[in-house]
Amino acid sequence: xxxxxxxxxxxxxxxxxxxxxxxxxxxxxxxxxxxxxxxxxxxxxxxxxxxxxxxxxxxxxxxxxxxxxxxxxxxxxxxxxxxxxxxxxxxxxxxxxxxxxxxxxxxxxxxxxxxxxxxxxxxxxxxxxxxxxxxx
Amino acid sequence: xxxxxxxxxxxxxxxxxxxxxxxxxxxxxxxxxxxxxxxxxxxxxxxxxxxxxxxxxxxxxxxxxxxxxxxxxxxxxxxxxxxxxxxxxxxxxxxxxxxxxxxxxxxxxxxxxxxxxxxxxxxxxxxxxxxxxxxx
DNA sequence: GCTTGACCTTGACATGGTGGGAAGGTGCAC
DNA sequence: GTGCACCTTCCCACCATGTCAAGGTCAAGC
Numbered sequence: 001x002x003x004x005x006x007x008x009x010x011x012x013x014x015x016x017x018x019x020x021x022x023x024x025x026x027x028x029x030x031x032x033x034x035x036x037x038x039x040x041x042x043x044x045x046x047x048x049x050x051x052x053x054x055x056x057x058x059x060x061x062x063x064x065x066x067x068x069x070x071x072x073x074x075x076x077x078x079x080x081x082x083x084x085x086x087x088x089x090x091x092x093x094x095x096x097x098x099x100x101x102x103x104x105x106x107x108x109x110x111x112x113x114x115x116x117x118x119x120x121x122x123x124x125x126x127x128x129x130x131x132x133x134x135x136x
Numbered sequence: 137x138x139x140x141x142x143x144x145x146x147x148x149x150x151x152x153x154x155x156x157x158x159x160x161x162x163x164x165x166x167x168x169x170x171x172x173x174x175x176x177x178x179x180x181x182x183x184x185x186x187x188x189x190x191x192x193x194x195x196x197x198x199x200x201x202x203x204x205x206x207x208x209x210x211x212x213x214x215x216x217x218x219x220x221x222x223x224x225x226x227x228x229x230x231x232x233x234x235x236x237x238x239x240x241x242x243x244x245x246x247x248x249x250x251x252x253x254x255x256x257x258x259x260x261x262x263x264x265x266x267x268x269x270x271x272x
Numbered sequence: 273g274c275t276t277g278a279c280c281t282t283g284a285c286a287t288g289g290t291g292g293g294a295a296g297g298t299g300c301a302c
Numbered sequence: 303g304t305g306c307a308c309c310t311t312c313c314c315a316c317c318a319t320g321t322c323a324a325g326g327t328c329a330a331g332c
Contacts, residue, residue: 004279014280016319034327036280045263052262057237060317070259077256081248084258088241091234098227098234101193105224112217120213122220123206126188127181140308150309152290170298172309196288273332280327286320298309 003029006039010047017047025050025064058087139165142175146183153183161186161200194223 007014017037020026026046029037039047049070053063062083069075069083111121143150153173156162162182165173175183185206189199198219205211205219247257 002280013319015321018282019318032327034280036327049262054318055237056241056262057234066259066262070263073254075254075256075259076252077248077254077259078250078252080256080258081245081250084241084245084248088238088245091238091241095231095234095238098193098231101191102224102227102231105192105220105227109217109220109224112213112220114214114217116212116214118209118211118213120211120216122216123202123211123213126185126192126202127206138309149290151292154311155290168298170309172298190289275332276330278328278330281325283323285322287318288316290316292313292315294311294313296310299307301306302304 001039001044003037003039006044006047009044011051012047020047020050023060025060025067056087057091058083062087137175137180139173139175142180142183145180147187148183156183156186159196161196161203192223193227194219198223 001009003014003017006012007017012020017026017029021028021037026043029039029043032038046067049067050063053066058066065083066080069080105122108122108125113119137145139150139153142148143153148156153162153165157164157173162179165175165179168174182203185203186199189202194202201219202216205216241258244258244261249255
């Protein structure tokens with residue numbers, strides 16, 4: 001199976017498959033006489049695993065650990081859960097920061113006329129750095 | 137005022153001040169005879185503006201537009217509001233995606249014993265790609 | 273056998289915002 | 303005149319992915 005077919009089958013682009021090979025996330029693919037990479041069912045499983053992990057937002061480093069655990073029959077599910085929990089916490093923290101920014105900006109935006117006049121609490125806040133709620 | 141002092145005063149690192157100058161976000165700073173950059177009150181205001189914009193998550197491109205509007209006395213507040221609204225929408229979309237991933241992962245995590253045994257619905261989901269809710 | 277088109281190869285460069293570091297010049301206090 | 307803190311420019315790294323270029327390979331049709 002060529003890299004293009006593997007890409008289609010797993011949803012990981014050929015580009016990324018090569019990249020993952022280069023950074024050592026997946027083992028080096030076999031090669032045909034002409035140098036084409038070849039992939040078997042096991043490789044496809046690994047690529048699909050990576051794809052689903054990326055879909056859940058795991059970083060490459062985390063995926064490296066998850067792959068190792070996946071292939072370790074004596075793994076402790078606690079190790080998996082720890083990685084997942086850490087990732088959940090990271091995502092929640094990101095959401096919290098986003099929520100804060102959205103909140104502040106929506107508040108400012110609500111008080112902006114949004115017409116042809118220049119007066120605008122958003123610009124004023126950025127320029128003057130007043131405390132968040134100090135507009136009212 | 138040296139770049140270091142400007143950095144301390146505004147919370148933008150010296151590194152980033154040079155970077156912003158290089159990409160044309162701020163005008164080129166004046167120089168002493170020895171080539172040191174010098175900053176005045178106006179420059180500090182601009183840097184603070186940028187810093188607060190970054191704190192609200194605006195991208196460099198958006199900040200470029202905001203700076204232009206800030207310095208335009210004939211600006212329409214509608215233009216500012218449009219940029220802010222677009223940014224709010226982007227952030228909300230990011231939050232939505234994060235929320236989805238958190239939701240899926242929390243669900244899987246809740247069914248993982250997290251002990252020394254290898255069985256783990258998280259790994260199983262990543263490996264098998266079952267539909268999200270198919271574990272129960 | 274030759275052409276064509278789809279595929280493969282490697283490699284370089286871009287994104288965005290920031291950090292790190294090296295190698296060398298400057299300013300000031302002692 | 304020495305030492306230290308600061309400045310300068312330039313290059314590299316992150317992370318995950320895309321794009322592009324120049325060239326090799328394969329299979330089908332003529």
